[in-house]
Amino acid sequence: MSRTDDIRAAALELFTGRGYESTTMADIGAAVGIRGPSLYKHVASKQDLLAQIMTGTMQDLMDLHRTAVATTADPTERLRRATEAHVRYHARHRLEAFVGNREIRSLEEPHLGEVLAKRARYEAGFRELINTGVAAGRFHVTSARLASYAILDLGMGVAVWFREDGEITEDAVVWEYGEFALRLVGATD
C-alpha cells in the first residue's frame, strides 16, 4: 500500500462524507498527514482523483456483471446472479458506489462521457436480461424498463444505508435483494 493508495482511500472517504466540491486538497492531505500542496507529488489533480474512482467503479461493475451472467442460460438464475453481483458490489464497495452515483455532476470530460457510456451499457444489460425472461414466459412485468430501473435503484440504495458493522450482514442483503428482484419481475419458478 503506497502513499498514493492512502491518498485515494482518504479522498474516497472524504468525497463520500462531504462531497467532492466541499472536500479540499488540504482536507485530503490532512487525512494522510501531509499538507495539501504535497499531494501533487503523488496525484495529478483533484479531478483526477475523482475520475479514477468513477471509471474504476464502472469497470468493476461491468466485469462482475459479465462474470455473474456467464455460467448459465436460465433467465431466472441469470437475473438472480446479476442482481446479487450488483447488490454485493454496492454493499462491499459502498463508498465507491456512493461517490460513483452522487458525484457524476462533478466529473468533467472526457471521463464523464466514458462513465456515462459504461453506465448506459450496464443498464441495457439488465433490461435485456428481463426482456429475455419475459419473452420466454418466465417473467411477468408490464415494462421491462421500469423493472430494470427498480432493480438497479435497489442496489444504489444499499450503498447509501449499508454498514459493515450493522445488524444485517452482506450475505443477508444479497440474498434478500436477489429474492426481491425475482419477486419484482414476477418470476415463475
Next chain:
Amino acid sequence: MSRTDDIRAAALELFTGRGYESTTMADIGAAVGIRGPSLYKHVASKQDLLAQIMTGTMQDLMDLHRTAVATTADPTERLRRATEAHVRYHARHRLEAFVGNREIRSLEEPHLGEVLAKRARYEAGFRELINTGVAAGRFHVTSARLASYAILDLGMGVAVWFREDGEITEDAVVWEYGEFALRLVGATD
C-alpha cells in the same frame, strides 16, 4: 408571488442540475434576469434557499403519507396507497425530491437535524406498515427493515430518471411501482 417564487424555482432547477455547491448566486440571478447581489432583496441567503426546499419537501411527503394511510385499515391497501403516494410525489416533484436526497450534506444546522428527524419518522412509518402486515400474516418477508428500505429507495430512483415528457406516464409508474411494492413484501391477496 412572483419574484421570490421565481428565484426559488430557479434555485431548485440549478441545484438539481449542477448541485448546491456548484451553483452560484450569480447563476441564480441570471436565471431570473437580475444580478447575484440583487437576490438578497428577496431571500436571506443561499443556505436559506436550500433549507426551504428541504424542509418543504419532507413536510409534503409526511402529509401525503398520512393522508394515504388514513382511510383504510387493510395492510395491503395501506402499503399500496403509501407507496403510490411516495412514488407519485417523487415523479411529480422530482426536482424537490432529488435535491432533498442529494444535498443533505450541504444543509447546515439547525435545519439539518430537523430534516433528518422528519426523514427518520417517515421511514419508520413504512416499516411499521410492513410489520403490521407481517404480523397479520399478509406479508412474507425475512426483514421488514430491508423491505422498507427497498420500497423507499425505489421512489428515490424515480426522482432520478423520471421525465414528464417521457414515454412512461406518471400514472403508469405509480401503478407499476405499487405492484412492485406488494410483490416485494410477498403480499397474499
Next chain:
DNA sequence: CCAGTTGGCTAATGCTTATTAGCCGACTCT
C-alpha cells in the same frame, strides 16, 4: 561519498465566491 531523486514544506498566484455597502431611479401614498 556524492549526484540525483523523492517527497515534504511554505509562499505566492490567480482565481471564484457569498455577502455587504452604498447609490439611484421608479413607483406609491398622502
Next chain:
DNA sequence: AGAGTCGGCTAATAAGCATTAGCCAACTGG
C-alpha cells in the same frame, strides 16, 4: 409634490481554493 419604499445596480469585502514555484532534508545507488 414629496417622502418613503422597493428593487435594481456596481464596487468593495473577506474569504477560501486548486495549483505552481521554489526550497530543502533525507534517502539511494553507483
